Amino acid sequence: MRSVFCPRLVNGPFGDPALYVHLAHRGQALLFDCGDLHALTARELLKIRAVFISHGHIDHLVGFDSLLRAFLYHDLNLQLFGPAGIIDQLAGRLAGYTWNLTAGFSFVLTVQEWRGERLETTVFRAQNGFVAEPQPGRDCSDGLLYETPYCSVRAARLAHGDIDSLAFALEEPLHIAIRREALERRGFLVGPWLAHFKDLLQQQTPGKALLAVPLAAGGTEQVPLGELVEEIASTERGMKVCYVTDASPTSANLDKIVALARAAHLLVIEAVFAHQELPRAQLRNHLTARLAGRIGRLADARRLRVFHHSRRYLDRPQLLDKEAQESFYRGL
Numbered sequence: 001m002r003s004v005f006c007p008r009l010v011n012g013p014f015g016d017p018a019l020y021v022h023l024a025h026r027g028q029a030l031l032f033d034c035g036d037l038h039a040l041t042a043r044e045l046l047k048i049r050a051v052f053i054s055h056g057h058i059d060h061l062v063g064f065d066s067l068l069r070a071f072l073y074h075d076l077n078l079q080l081f082g083p084a085g086i087i088d089q090l091a092g093r094l095a096g097y098t099w100n101l102t103a104g105f106s107f108v109l110t111v112q113e114w115r116g117e118r119l120e121t122t123v124f125r126a127q128n129g130f131v132a133e134p135q136p137g138r139d140c141s142d143g144l145l146y147e148t149p150y151c152s153v154r155a156a157r158l159a160h161g162d163i164d165s166l167a168f169a170l171e172e173p174l175h176i177a178i179r180r181e182a183l184e185r186r187g188f189l190v191g192p193w194l195a196h197f198k199d200l201l202q203q204q205t206p207g208k209a210l211l212a213v214p215l216a217a218g219g220t221e222q223v224p225l226g227e228l229v230e231e232i233a234s235t236e237r238g239m240k241v242c243y244v245t246d247a248s249p250t251s252a253n254l255d256k257i258v259a260l261a262r263a264a265h266l267l268v269i270e271a272v273f274a275h276q277e278l279p280r281a282q283l284r285n286h287l288t289a290r291l292a293g294r295i296g297r298l299a300d301a302r303r304l305r306v307f308h309h310s311r312r313y314l315d316r317p318q319l320l321d322k323e324a325q326e327s328f329y330r331g332l
């Protein structure tokens, strides 16, 4: 399957958590956690449309100012989702600066806080000096925080000591591959219409509705959607990437993660300590590498990528990955 999600750990396995997911062919990205973001260029930052924060510990949120700095002068709306307390935490961050000269700016930050039942929303506008403007919330007991025609993000609440840490599953509703040779045979041009065609397929069952298809010979041809699907596309289960971090090693958490990550193509999950340091992991409310691998195996994930390693393993940089992969592939 050609990947539509291109995930990248911004700071590697030992640095602050931040998973940048570029959405192929859309010029957009999503960000999971907001640790140090200096490794991202302004161009990369400005592609971000939504940010998903697991929890408010400093290593997951310190990069927020870099985002704010990049977006401030742009006519963009950035959405940010997080657990209980995130609206007040970001209101506090925004209140830490002076905003007397931003009346003409159009940047809007929408912060949404999920506590398990409802999604509460507060808007912060640069033109108002980022004063909090609470909006009507909505029911969100299914955890479906974010939905577009081409991807959705669902969350699960994990215990991280006495606070929530959110884990996220990013999913493509239906994976649509275009058969290039079929395009050429019909004399259709490759172009932006293909993204529109895929969006239509995600939203409706293909029928007799017509789509204007540009031709290599010039002009366009009106082709029924149903006919196009049969001739140029093949579909399969959509891609799924799951992001999990900062979870106490409890059986309740493990069950929730396995359910969220079920059949993921990629599970990106924390592996903070080696399993022989399980007592330390329990004390610090983190997963061990072996548990990360076991979760991936139980969830039947296709690939496993571990991160958020404790710096005490810097002199043995492969150790945690090795332990996790052995557990994942061989059930050790």
Ligand SMILES: [Zn+2]
Binding pocket: 017, 057, 059, 060, 246, 308
């Ligand atoms: Zn952390």
Ligand SMILES: [Zn+2]
Binding pocket: 055, 057, 160, 246
């Ligand atoms: Zn934490």
